[in-house]
Amino acid sequence: MQGLMMQQPLLVASLLVHADRHHGDQEIVSRRVEGDIHRYRYRDLAQRARRMANGLTALGIQPGERVGTLAWNGYRHMELYFAVSGSGSVLHTLNPRLHVDQLAYIIEHAEDRVVFFDLTFLPLIESVAPRVKSPKLFVAMTDRAHMPRAHGLSGTLMCYEDLIELHSDAFDWPLLDENSASSLCYTSGTTGNPKGVLYSHRSTLLHTYAAALPDSLNCSARDVILPVVPMFHVNAWGLPYIACMVGAKLVFPGPALDGKSLYELIETEQVTLSAGVPTVWQGLLSHVAERAGTFSSMRRTVIGGAPCPTAMTTQFQERYDVDVLHAWGMTELSPVGTVCSFKAHQRALSGEERYAIQAKQGRSVFGIDMKIVGSDGDELPWDGNAAGDLLVRGPWVARQYFGGDDVPPLRDGWFPTGDIAKIDADGFMQITDRSKDVIKSGGEWISSADIENVACLHPDVTMAVCIAARHPKWDERPLLLVVRKPASSLTERQLLDFLDGRIAKWWKPDAVIFVEEIPLGATGKVLKHRLRDRYGSYYL
Ligand code: ADP
Numbered sequence: 001m002q003g004l005m006m007q008q009p010l011l012v013a014s015l016l017v018h019a020d021r022h023h024g025d026q027e028i029v030s031r032r033v034e035g036d037i038h039r040y041r042y043r044d045l046a047q048r049a050r051r052m053a054n055g056l057t058a059l060g061i062q063p064g065e066r067v068g069t070l071a072w073n074g075y076r077h078m079e080l081y082f083a084v085s086g087s088g089s090v091l092h093t094l095n096p097r098l099h100v101d102q103l104a105y106i107i108e109h110a111e112d113r114v115v116f117f118d119l120t121f122l123p124l125i126e127s128v129a130p131r132v133k134s135p136k137l138f139v140a141m142t143d144r145a146h147m148p149r150a151h152g153l154s155g156t157l158m159c160y161e162d163l164i165e166l167h168s169d170a171f172d173w174p175l176l177d178e179n180s181a182s183s184l185c186y187t188s189g190t191t192g193n194p195k196g197v198l199y200s201h202r203s204t205l206l207h208t209y210a211a212a213l214p215d216s217l218n219c220s221a222r223d224v225i226l227p228v229v230p231m232f233h234v235n236a237w238g239l240p241y242i243a244c245m246v247g248a249k250l251v252f253p254g255p256a257l258d259g260k261s262l263y264e265l266i267e268t269e270q271v272t273l274s275a276g277v278p279t280v281w282q283g284l285l286s287h288v289a290e291r292a293g294t295f296s297s298m299r300r301t302v303i304g305g306a307p308c309p310t311a312m313t314t315q316f317q318e319r320y321d322v323d324v325l326h327a328w329g330m331t332e333l334s335p336v337g338t339v340c341s342f343k344a345h346q347r348a349l350s351g352e353e354r355y356a357i358q359a360k361q362g363r364s365v366f367g368i369d370m371k372i373v374g375s376d377g378d379e380l381p382w383d384g385n386a387a388g389d390l391l392v393r394g395p396w397v398a399r400q401y402f403g404g405d406d407v408p409p410l411r412d413g414w415f416p417t418g419d420i421a422k423i424d425a426d427g428f429m430q431i432t433d434r435s436k437d438v439i440k441s442g443g444e445w446i447s448s449a450d451i452e453n454v455a456c457l458h459p460d461v462t463m464a465v466c467i468a469a470r471h472p473k474w475d476e477r478p479l480l481l482v483v484r485k486p487a488s489s490l491t492e493r494q495l496l497d498f499l500d501g502r503i504a505k506w507w508k509p510d511a512v513i514f515v516e517e518i519p520l521g522a523t524g525k526v527l528k529h530r531l532r533d534r535y536g537s538y539y540l
Helices: 012-023 042-058 075-086 100-110 118-130 160-166 201-212 239-246 257-270 277-291 311-318 344-348 351-358 447-454 491-501 528-535
Strands: 027-029 038-043 067-068 090-093 113-119 135-140 157-159 181-187 195-200 224-229 249-252 273-276 301-303 323-331 336-340 369-373 389-394 415-423 429-434 437-440 442-449 461-472 475-486 509-516
Touching: 012 042, 012 075, 012 201, 012 239, 027 042, 027 075, 027 257, 038 042, 042 075, 042 160, 067 075, 067 100, 075 090, 075 181, 075 249, 100 118, 100 181, 100 195, 113 118, 118 135, 135 160, 157 160, 157 389, 181 201, 195 201, 201 239, 201 336, 224 239, 224 257, 239 249, 257 277, 277 301, 277 311, 301 311, 301 415, 311 323, 311 351, 344 351, 369 415, 389 429, 437 461, 442 447, 447 461, 447 475, 447 491, 461 528, 475 528, 491 509
Parallel strands: 027 249, 067 090, 067 113, 090 181, 113 135, 135 157, 224 249, 224 273, 273 301, 301 323, 437 475, 475 509
Antiparallel strands: 027 038, 181 195, 323 336, 369 389, 389 415, 415 429, 437 442, 461 475
16 A cells, blocks of 8 residues: 655755745855955855856856856855755866866866866966866856956856856756756766766655754754765755755855864854865864864764774863764765664763774664674674675665766675674774775875876886875875886885876875885785784874
8 A cells, every 4th residue: 555645756856945934034154265255144055155156147057957066165155055956957067186187177077067176276267277178168156246357268168156147046957857866976986987877856855854963963043054075076965955954054165174273263253063074184183173163063073984083083082072073975876874872871981991882983874784893794793893895775875876977886686885894782993904905095086097007107116005104194195016127216205206197196105115026916916914913003
């Protein structure tokens, strides 16, 4: 028997409509690229998003077509989140930290019709534009007074505020199929090119409900949320959508992610909840410690993307009375998978025992099933000891990559995360290692394969292997191990100079170690775990 309830599709635009109707007065505060602070309300966001939706239609953007953004966290980016997805096209957030070659690849692969960019990224856009066939249209996210004059994009460059002013705010959000695509985010491939994760309206809405729950990110209308995690990185962990759903005040930091700027914003805007990777919080904590400051309003911070060190949790909680929510997720998971919030019986535990729990990545958010399996594929027990490949499934987990040009990732309906984990009897998951061959520095991926390929182009290099070595500030940094050609006197400096310009600057390994040989397995594969065991602490 069928249920007799309405078939209301789950759509991204409905979040905005709700925020406009029920929280129209709530503020959105943004630090702009120009350095000043911009303020407006959800009501203004909704109105300008409707104008922009008309603007996109006028530009000829069709449903399903991709619209790129290369932008910081700010109100204009937020407007695009809703104008683009809400009108039926696909918001493609581009990561400005990528090398220009990769950006060009991603823009071409996604066939972006237009790219919106913050002024900071004009030089990047100028380098990318001649390398791509699509798009032929770029929109600077600024007003007429700040439009750049000298540029190599003439004829193809438009002004964001012109698009807003020119178009009416009368726009009816279309009733889309909830399974249609809403946004796209590329993640670094372990091998080969970056892969696109294509979210749907339905997956985004379900993720929003789940991520807002009290034992997840715990967001409400009384919160002032500061997403430090970029809007170009997995939709800022879903916070722009969550804030609309619950009616929270939003504070966007723009490009200023240093400790001083963040602290000023947290205090002046009375932020209650922030979210970011450990590296960002290190900068903030050192700044606050230096000036013997306190947090007058901030009570919770979500830390994820990389393991949160216990020293950081202790400092936040004991010194500043800010609760740490350690979370784990992935681009392929929209991204929230687990959050470390206590169960009732754990409240009585000693401080040390509680910190041991908080070092774990946490328990599954409803909607995400997880399991760990051994090398034979058999499921391992949740005893807190057995470690195996972590597999997940759920309505906001990717089943395939965009373009379909990669091997479908699922194993019997489960998504292999590439993380190695154990799970305890209470269901708390802890990552112990990573089987995927990538390096995560300051919350962003570095592809070891790309660095190896470029290093091997040097005529004196026989073999080059890049591994993730632990780093006190960046969590991980690349370390390059190289076998030189016989009789070569290639130096570390010469090889690093060779890499300059061929890979993104921050991808450059911090050190090169010349070795006699690289350990290989039976099938000729490099035994990276052996190298990690031996050299993984090199930077500590
Ligand atoms: P995000 O940075 O939003 O988590 P990514 O797709 O860039 O998403 O990275 C996902 C990967 O980052 C995970 O598979 C895992 O290897 C690592 N990761 C994410 N969160 C944590 C965490 N809390 N602890 C350890 N590793 C993490």
